[in-house]
Amino acid sequence: MTDKYPYEPKPDDRSDNVEKLQGMVQDTIQNIEKAHDTMKHSSGEEKEKIKEKNKRREEAIEGMRQEIKDEAKQ
Structure with a gap:
């Protein structure tokens, strides 16, 4: 019988x-900054979508920072 894997x-x-993780945090921060620049030239619904996406990015950063703390403990 041949091994499947x-x-x-x-x-x-x-x-x-x-x-x-630190690199991912930096990349995400840069994306937030770029989105802020894009928002300057946006309006209405597009601006709201960018705000929502940045909020999710900020939440992701918090999660990554917590993971960094957990990894540093090990």
Whole structure:
């Protein structure tokens, strides 16, 4: 009988998680700043969509920062 999955899974390497998360936070902050610039030239519904998306981005940043704290403890 042939093994359905002939390759071994890669070990869970979490050594650079904090660095990756910090990069993601920086990227998200840059996206928020770009969105603020876009909002200056937007109005109505488009502006509201950008505000909502930035709110979700800020919530994501909080989650990533908490994850960074958790990873740093380990």
